Amino acid sequence: MLSFVAQRVVKGVIVLLAIVVLNFFLIRLAPGDPAMVMAGEAGATDQVFVKQLREKFGLDKPLPEQLFIYVKGVVTLDLGFSFRQQAPVAKLIGERLPATLLLTLTAFAISLALGVLFGTFAARFAGTFLDTAITVFALIFYAMPIFWVALMGILLFSVTMDWLPSFGYETVGANLTGPAHALDVAKHLIMPAMTLGLFFMATYTRMTRASMLEVKRLDFVKTARAKGLSDAVIQRRHVLRNALLPVVTLAGVHSGTLIGGAVITETVFAWPGIGRLMYDALLQRDYNLLLGVFVICSAMVLIFNLITDLVYRLVDPRIEFAS
Amino acid sequence: QAPKTGGAINAVIQPEPPGLMLAQIQNGPTQMVSGNIFEGLLRYSPKLEPQPELAESWSVSEDAKTYTFKLKKGVTWHDGKPFTAADVLFSIEMLKQTHARARNNLAQVEKVEAPDDYTVVFTLKQPFGPFLGIFEVGSMPMVPKHLYEGTDWKTNPYNNAPVGTGPFMFKEWQKGSFIRLVKNPNYHEKGKPYLDEIYWQVIPDAAARAVAYETGKVDVLPGGSVENFDVPRLSKLKDTCVTGAGWEFFSPLAWLWLNNRQGPLADKRVRQAIMYAIDRDFAKDVIWNGLGKVATGPSASTIKFYTDDVKKYPYDPAKAKALLKEAGYKGEKIRLLPLAYGETWQRWGEAVKQNLQDVGMTIETIATDVAGGNQKIAEWDYDIAFTYLYQYGDPALGVGRNYVSSAIAKGQMFNNVEGYSNPEIDKLFADGAVATPDSKRKEIYEKAQKILVEDVPVAWMLELQFPTIMRCKVKNLITTGIGVNDGFKDAWLDK
Amino acid sequence: MTAPATVAIKNLRIALPKSAERPYAVDGISLDLRAGKIVCVVGESGSGKSMCAHALMGLLPDTVDVTAGEIMFEGRDLLKLDDDGWRDLRGRRLAMIFQEPMTALNPLMRIGDQMAEMFEAHGLLTPRERRARALALAREVGLPDPERIVRAYPHQLSGGQRQRAMIAMALALEPAVLVADEPTTALDVTTQAQILKLIRNLQRNRNMAVMFITHDFGVVADIADQVVVLRHGKVVEEGPAATVFSAPQHDYTKALLAAVPSMDPPARAPLDDRARAVEVIGLDKTYVTSGGWFREDRRVDAARAVNFSILKGETLGLVGESGSGKSSVARLVMRLIEADRGTVRIGETDLTSLSGKALRAERHRIQMIFQDPFASLNPRRKIGHIIADGPIAAGVDTKVAFDRARDLLKMVGLDAGALERYPHEFSGGQRQRIGIARALALEPEIIVADEAVSALDVSVQAQVLRLLEDLKARLGLSMLFITHDLRVAAQICDRIAVMQRGAIVELTPTAQLFAAPEHAYTRELLAAVPGRKEQAPAA
Amino acid sequence: MKQFWKSMLKSPSGVIGLVILLLAISVAVFGPMLFPNSPWRMVQRPFLPPFTLSTVPLGTDALGRDVFAGMIFGARVSLLVGLVSTLVALIVGVPIGAMAGYFGGKVDDALMRFTEFFQTIPSFALAIVLVAILQPSIYSIVASIAIVSWPPVARLVRGEVLSLRTREYVQAAVVTGQSNSWIILREILPNALSPVIVLASLMVATAILLESSLSFLGLGDPNLISWGYMVGAGRTVIRQAWWITVFPGVAILISVLGLNLIGEGLNDALNPRLSREGR
Numbered sequence A: 001m002l003s004f005v006a007q008r009v010v011k012g013v014i015v016l017l018a019i020v021v022l023n024f025f026l027i028r029l030a031p032g033d034p035a036m037v038m039a040g041e042a043g044a045t046d047q048v049f050v051k052q053l054r055e056k057f058g059l060d061k062p063l064p065e066q067l068f069i070y071v072k073g074v075v076t077l078d079l080g081f082s083f084r085q086q087a088p089v090a091k092l093i094g095e096r097l098p099a100t101l102l103l104t105l106t107a108f109a110i111s112l113a114l115g116v117l118f119g120t121f122a123a124r125f126a127g128t129f130l131d132t133a134i135t136v137f138a139l140i141f142y143a144m145p146i147f148w149v150a151l152m153g154i155l156l157f158s159v160t161m162d163w164l165p166s167f168g169y170e171t172v173g174a175n176l177t178g179p180a181h182a183l184d185v186a187k188h189l190i191m192p193a194m195t196l197g198l199f200f201m202a203t204y205t206r207m208t209r210a211s212m213l214e215v216k217r218l219d220f221v222k223t224a225r226a227k228g229l230s231d232a233v234i235q236r237r238h239v240l241r242n243a244l245l246p247v248v249t250l251a252g253v254h255s256g257t258l259i260g261g262a263v264i265t266e267t268v269f270a271w272p273g274i275g276r277l278m279y280d281a282l283l284q285r286d287y288n289l290l291l292g293v294f295v296i297c298s299a300m301v302l303i304f305n306l307i308t309d310l311v312y313r314l315v316d317p318r319i320e321f322a323s
Numbered sequence B: 001q002a003p004k005t006g007g008a009i010n011a012v013i014q015p016e017p018p019g020l021m022l023a024q025i026q027n028g029p030t031q032m033v034s035g036n037i038f039e040g041l042l043r044y045s046p047k048l049e050p051q052p053e054l055a056e057s058w059s060v061s062e063d064a065k066t067y068t069f070k071l072k073k074g075v076t077w078h079d080g081k082p083f084t085a086a087d088v089l090f091s092i093e094m095l096k097q098t099h100a101r102a103r104n105n106l107a108q109v110e111k112v113e114a115p116d117d118y119t120v121v122f123t124l125k126q127p128f129g130p131f132l133g134i135f136e137v138g139s140m141p142m143v144p145k146h147l148y149e150g151t152d153w154k155t156n157p158y159n160n161a162p163v164g165t166g167p168f169m170f171k172e173w174q175k176g177s178f179i180r181l182v183k184n185p186n187y188h189e190k191g192k193p194y195l196d197e198i199y200w201q202v203i204p205d206a207a208a209r210a211v212a213y214e215t216g217k218v219d220v221l222p223g224g225s226v227e228n229f230d231v232p233r234l235s236k237l238k239d240t241c242v243t244g245a246g247w248e249f250f251s252p253l254a255w256l257w258l259n260n261r262q263g264p265l266a267d268k269r270v271r272q273a274i275m276y277a278i279d280r281d282f283a284k285d286v287i288w289n290g291l292g293k294v295a296t297g298p299s300a301s302t303i304k305f306y307t308d309d310v311k312k313y314p315y316d317p318a319k320a321k322a323l324l325k326e327a328g329y330k331g332e333k334i335r336l337l338p339l340a341y342g343e344t345w346q347r348w349g350e351a352v353k354q355n356l357q358d359v360g361m362t363i364e365t366i367a368t369d370v371a372g373g374n375q376k377i378a379e380w381d382y383d384i385a386f387t388y389l390y391q392y393g394d395p396a397l398g399v400g401r402n403y404v405s406s407a408i409a410k411g412q413m414f415n416n417v418e419g420y421s422n423p424e425i426d427k428l429f430a431d432g433a434v435a436t437p438d439s440k441r442k443e444i445y446e447k448a449q450k451i452l453v454e455d456v457p458v459a460w461m462l463e464l465q466f467p468t469i470m471r472c473k474v475k476n477l478i479t480t481g482i483g484v485n486d487g488f489k490d491a492w493l494d495k
Numbered sequence C: 001m002t003a004p005a006t007v008a009i010k011n012l013r014i015a016l017p018k019s020a021e022r023p024y025a026v027d028g029i030s031l032d033l034r035a036g037k038i039v040c041v042v043g044e045s046g047s048g049k050s051m052c053a054h055a056l057m058g059l060l061p062d063t064v065d066v067t068a069g070e071i072m073f074e075g076r077d078l079l080k081l082d083d084d085g086w087r088d089l090r091g092r093r094l095a096m097i098f099q100e101p102m103t104a105l106n107p108l109m110r111i112g113d114q115m116a117e118m119f120e121a122h123g124l125l126t127p128r129e130r131r132a133r134a135l136a137l138a139r140e141v142g143l144p145d146p147e148r149i150v151r152a153y154p155h156q157l158s159g160g161q162r163q164r165a166m167i168a169m170a171l172a173l174e175p176a177v178l179v180a181d182e183p184t185t186a187l188d189v190t191t192q193a194q195i196l197k198l199i200r201n202l203q204r205n206r207n208m209a210v211m212f213i214t215h216d217f218g219v220v221a222d223i224a225d226q227v228v229v230l231r232h233g234k235v236v237e238e239g240p241a242a243t244v245f246s247a248p249q250h251d252y253t254k255a256l257l258a259a260v261p262s263m264d265p266p267a268r269a270p271l272d273d274r275a276r277a278v279e280v281i282g283l284d285k286t287y288v289t290s291g292g293w294f295r296e297d298r299r300v301d302a303a304r305a306v307n308f309s310i311l312k313g314e315t316l317g318l319v320g321e322s323g324s325g326k327s328s329v330a331r332l333v334m335r336l337i338e339a340d341r342g343t344v345r346i347g348e349t350d351l352t353s354l355s356g357k358a359l360r361a362e363r364h365r366i367q368m369i370f371q372d373p374f375a376s377l378n379p380r381r382k383i384g385h386i387i388a389d390g391p392i393a394a395g396v397d398t399k400v401a402f403d404r405a406r407d408l409l410k411m412v413g414l415d416a417g418a419l420e421r422y423p424h425e426f427s428g429g430q431r432q433r434i435g436i437a438r439a440l441a442l443e444p445e446i447i448v449a450d451e452a453v454s455a456l457d458v459s460v461q462a463q464v465l466r467l468l469e470d471l472k473a474r475l476g477l478s479m480l481f482i483t484h485d486l487r488v489a490a491q492i493c494d495r496i497a498v499m500q501r502g503a504i505v506e507l508t509p510t511a512q513l514f515a516a517p518e519h520a521y522t523r524e525l526l527a528a529v530p531g532r533k534e535q536a537p538a539a
Numbered sequence D: 001m002k003q004f005w006k007s008m009l010k011s012p013s014g015v016i017g018l019v020i021l022l023l024a025i026s027v028a029v030f031g032p033m034l035f036p037n038s039p040w041r042m043v044q045r046p047f048l049p050p051f052t053l054s055t056v057p058l059g060t061d062a063l064g065r066d067v068f069a070g071m072i073f074g075a076r077v078s079l080l081v082g083l084v085s086t087l088v089a090l091i092v093g094v095p096i097g098a099m100a101g102y103f104g105g106k107v108d109d110a111l112m113r114f115t116e117f118f119q120t121i122p123s124f125a126l127a128i129v130l131v132a133i134l135q136p137s138i139y140s141i142v143a144s145i146a147i148v149s150w151p152p153v154a155r156l157v158r159g160e161v162l163s164l165r166t167r168e169y170v171q172a173a174v175v176t177g178q179s180n181s182w183i184i185l186r187e188i189l190p191n192a193l194s195p196v197i198v199l200a201s202l203m204v205a206t207a208i209l210l211e212s213s214l215s216f217l218g219l220g221d222p223n224l225i226s227w228g229y230m231v232g233a234g235r236t237v238i239r240q241a242w243w244i245t246v247f248p249g250v251a252i253l254i255s256v257l258g259l260n261l262i263g264e265g266l267n268d269a270l271n272p273r274l275s276r277e278g279r
Ligand SMILES: Nc1ncnc2c1ncn2[C@@H]1O[C@H](COP(=O)(O)OP(=O)(O)OP(=O)(O)O)[C@@H](O)[C@H]1O
Pocket: C016, C017, C020, C021, C022, C025, C043, C044, C045, C046, C047, C048, C049, C050, C051, C052, C061, C063, C064, C215
């Protein structure tokens, strides 16, 4: 177990370093550089100013040297300095990460819970109207562009009904603390988390349904019936548990996608997470920040994958802790 | 009505500023927020007349080369230290290194001296007509010497919690959410500011910003923070007031860079054809919702020495076609770079493309983000490109830079990137900057405008207007030619 | 016919869905199960054996319907029970053991918990007591180290152990009726013998009525009191085991019995002073399953210093229980896997020293017939291609190759139209013939047959064996014949090699091996062959 | 094949999906021929509501352009992006997965690390960065979508190949002396295809959505009109003119739904277990 984790961590670090190196060059391929962007925003440029900025950012050095400096930093867990925001990258990401995690994990939980629930129902009533209705309902959320769902949600729940706030992480200026603050954050969280979660829900619904139907046909379900177990127990203990294995795998893959996929949700709901931070960093060519977000995102994905694998191994005794 | 004190204002800030240290970062949002924290020596009325701020009074010598400023007494920094002439000298030194525009503006200054704690004397190398127009807070913010001297400015901790002399003090910044400013109780203008707090809310999506206003979560939408298509709808909401004021100093003017160096656009007739081909009234009425004004030439009508006595280019596709034919244009592909500043600008790019295609030009739109676009323009790798620039009140500050041949420099933006070169124009702008008195300057600049409009180095489109939308209970928000960027010291809430 | 029937099935008729190959899975079957007796239901695959069993347990698939008949048990017609009624009877009064021990257990639950579920399902005992009873049951069915095994997961048990766990479960509530649907088919002979003995003993001790389904007559001979022969959903013959064996009435029964290979090797001509076709010298193969960076690897010795040679025209049998390394040796000889050490020589060519193109060029000399007639034909290629691909790859002209394929099909008893058809359009026996034709297409010198007839019905098996013998004689082939069925080996092999844990422990002419086995393991294997006592009462 | 169509046509979702897809494809192929006018042309006054003028049945957008024309031309780009990027992803992913699965060992390890690398960067983020770097155009969009969508294909194919490689008919091909490429192409891939086809049908849907999301962020091809572009552009004016976003939005929804239904149908048709059930 420990060796398994250690091995995965070592492999993960190798992948991360590859990501750093490749993205380092990738980002620099894009036209424009941070000096240009900042000069542009300052509304005036002259040679001295741009040159000064480039020097400040270390962009005047040859590319391999820049890479060397950056990688050296990453290896010592230093993600560099965002010159545009004048702060260490780690600090900037650290400020945003909790919001993103809150959003994505909630969305993840929602999608998983609803998906499994609906999937179970659909499988239970496979072939009936209920099954079709659930499938179509789930697919509608899947098929609508996320920014559209988001806007509809805002129009309905914020503008028309005035139930939920349309933007932000908390009520600004309310200065709430304790449970009141938690409630306030929760209210702000509902819409973005639902928007993001409903999209992924469709996948889990279908996956659970298919998997349940598959497991239902297996021999051990017959054994369980031959024991005289009640249907509910069979469904829950024998069918669902086995059916969840592929769902767990898929969920592991998604958890990573969710983080990066939150860009749009965070934009529309003004959620102060790292998806948005990444997008701004890209537009501003804030190289260090962008790379930093990538590294952190990838690290999160790797961590989530590891967790899924561990969970999988816990749930499925057949898998040994070997490679 | 007498101002009432108290209350908080929620305003939108878009995009989130990278930092608030105005001396080092000069992008729009930084100016908007930091205009409350920092102050300049002067302010400017909507007519762009100088008004006292940190300088109580000023005088100009006979030869127009010496400017003497008397500083206001009893002004303190937010940390309680007094503001003196030493701070002014220090700020000027710092800005010369960190503030590109300030460095240009101060190019004519030979020396700055402080005979006493409350007097600052600028001596110029030669007379410089617009000199009194460079002391606004965004152009020349005052920095506390005692906190910055001898430190590494880039990493000075006060960059993240700026200290100024302004009516509001920095309180907190939740990255990605909001910036909170609170009243400066020791502000040097007694009784001001009236507000207790300002929250600048970060909402990246334009539609969400409109919703935030509608649902009462924000009170002020500064110019440009919602799409123009939304302006009429929001204006009609209950208790909503709209003003176009507050942009006189900047006078944003939109035009198309035309690359004069190569291809069909090197021909003046093709450039004129473009002026005729584009339906600028449509752009104003449909895309900008009737806001703004069709530009007549390189100067906005709000800035000094403007004249409309120039050649006119009404929408006339037939004439455009004729000119193109005359110039021998044969459908060569022309690349168009729209401005990546949101939907309005995207739509405008599409409309212009359609206009140009209608007169027989072959247009390919090149999509870029802002950084990529800037790079392409600076490297002269474009044919037509959208832009809009501030004019800073005086042709010597905001106009000449785009047309004189000395401002042709590859790799840089906002200068003469179109590559227009005309010795006559070079001379007129050189003379105009140093000429005295104003009547003489006027003569020179009017002549320059006539020549430019005939030559069409760039295709002027619209004088833009960015209406500020706010609840009517917000009073006196905009009192100067710099508008929202000048701080909320006069604003109050009618509860 | 003294005791009253515990279960009486009368005129049972089960309808199949419309698109099925015949209207009824089971058509008017009647049979009685009596306390203390084992009724063996036999018949070819698809004859409706499982359907009967499932009907008795109320576990028929949704797609089929009982359209007539009744199943009387303790004065009630089971077919009229509702869901709750079934739930109450299942496990408590009626219990079932399934064929495939791996899939019949929930892979995610501990063995002990699955046993305890039996009590839980009927609301019996406290959780503590259930665990204790599970442990006792595990001990009763002879599971080694019961304390550890009740805490284990199914995958940690061997096939025989899993089947014991299943039996323990079925016996937990001392049911009146036990239904066993081919409970030993997936096990190797020695394990099978143990399980059969266990079932027999338990059944006697508890006086249960047992319905035992199988298609293996050897098994029937070992345990049956009563035999029911099914064909196409109908009972064709029924009676006490001894009677059915000694005096079968129905032709089908006779055919079935005739097809069961005998344990007596037929006389064979001596094969002296012939050249060697294959020579295998010192083959070693160890499978290493990587245990990761910080863990010990798992090693299995699948071949240990294996030596043998096959003469021209000779058939060498390779027998041994499951996992003894027979398939590994076959694959080593075929160069499908690489040996750690050792040489395989075909004629004068050292096959082990070749690789890439050179190896491909020599491949045609040694060909293979695979075990599973369903898995060994690409479902998406036509038979013509399947047979001709090899020669074409070897450079034979396409037309010539197809002509030859047609001839080969004729030789194995299929008509030329088969060329244009896909594998799924053939029966298992026909497919195995296609597999043989494919192997012959390259005109090999040696054929390796790895369990080539194990997946086939006895009757089909007999046909294919005959075909192989015939072809071998006509074409002068040598053959390495791998099987775990000693009866089959007795019929077809000149000499037999016995494998145990990767090593050949005995290699002698067939007759000698059966008459006087030398190695202890060989004797053990021979003893485990089911139905041996019926056939050779002297032994 | 006949069998396949038969079972495909038997599943109602498959049929509905096929009908939707065929409809969308014929609109994309033939629509622009019937509608020679450029969808960019400003034909009427802006914000004209739908069903008021027969010449512009679905109304006009913020610049007075015909929404109906946009829908028709948009179908072409959206479907093209969806289909081509999926195709490219398959072209990249299938060989990589097949080689990894077939050759195993070091080849497998190297190819899978490579795949993992692309999988670890959140795909939407990577797509954004790639499009921004390559500059938005139909080519860069297709390329980026393909680049982020091939890893799952490779993994799936690898898994299938891994299990098929040990099948007896594959070994039969080995012992009859077939070359590796023949075995992969003829014996293994055809049998690995069904789950890949199902995945592909879902990938087309995802690609259409991805394109629309990119358009929303201003990273669409500015010279081509797509449904995603229309929804993104109309979104800001949805309060004044719902029709600009709703029509293309519904078009996306229906197409994606159709593709998912096809996927479902394919799944049923290609899964022997399920089709046997239906016997
Ligand atoms: N779930 C099902 N749906 C429809 N038909 C079925 C189903 N299961 C079996 N059949 C058909 O019912 C008939 C009898 O099947 P059954 O399983 O009883 O055979 P069997 O004698 O047990 O064969 P085997 O020895 O292969 O297990 C066969 O024709 C088979 O194809």
